[in-house]
Amino acid sequence: MSQIELNDKKIQILKVAEKLFSEKGFEGTSIRDISKEAKINIAMVSYYFGSKEKLLEALIIHKTADLKLQIESLQHEKLEPLDKVNKLVEIYINRINCNKGIFRVLHFELTSKKRENSLAVFTELKKGNLKSLETIIHEGQSKGIFRKDIIIPLITPTIMGTFFHFHMNKPFFVELLNLNTEELYDNYIKTILKNHIQQTIKALLVYEN
Template sequence: MTDFNEKQLEILQVAEKLFAEKGYDGTSVRDIAKIANINIAMISYYFGSKEKLLESLIVYRISDMRLQMENLYQQDLSPLEKIDGLIELYIKRINKNKGMYQIIHFEISSGKRIINCDSFNEMKKYNLAILKNMISEGQEKGLFRTDINIELIPTTIMGTYFHFQMNKPFFKDIMNLNTEEEFEAYINSELTRHIKQTIKALLTYEI
């Protein structure tokens, strides 16, 4: 389900905020209902359970990624320009929704509960297919190497970003990033440029 009504969206946004602040286990349906100013029965009516609410939140946050990637792929750009655009899209999207991504990956990796991640996994497979098409274009034109481990490209992009985020105090100190605005600006400029250079090296240079 990707078409949410106004009340459902309000519930999802409240749930996301509380999950990010208190953790999934530390947030109750009662907490969500109180902040959203609704009764618990309405959450049950719309989503069924807290786990189903989390699944819907995942779908809500990833539903438009497919369209953005399709639009990028269809643009009249060189293969490397498409890859650069893809990296910018990844970083901006993850940075905007970093709380949600942290919740998703913690819940999936912890294995503490069974969450139906089919929609999330299908979206990742679709995104990977578009990436493969972009790289294939470059390979056909002789621009990219033929022995690329494409499946690890998104891991390289997101792993670099999350390492930077998880070590924020350290990087703010050594790079003299004194405010949140400076830290965010660094992500959108220098960190993004570094990731682009890294992926370009993987695609085009002999390692």
């Protein structure tokens, strides 16, 4: 499924769906719940999206299309391979941090076989992003900068897994690190956590001195 045409009503429905899916789960949210929260006739939601599964698919495309474009364009930037990887980490952290709702939905729904068709579009996105990452890693390997024994498909889970562990344990880290406001918490993610993940990925990629 390609990028969808969106009007204000569709965007409003997608925002509400993301909020409810992330709070109540996909199974726990009905089209009626979404239409009520969005203050839109239930028939209008069905007219625009057809089904709850198609609504989830549209939401995934809406929220991840720009991530795909950013990662694809990164391959062609005039940067050294390690700088590209550092920027890749920054792109992932920024996009996930700005779209915690949809990534929470995906994190939960990916464990369910029931949603395989709806999530096929997300699987295709991940395959495309992996190809872009492979291009960057192979460039670094050809220059003798990156190790030859890197397991490339595990790089992205290392980035996202670290972020999600931090975020899923937010109350613990807020208390531990005195991140008592949302601004402090977000700034920590964008600076210290991002730098930590970049250092971790660098340690996996680069030959030891």
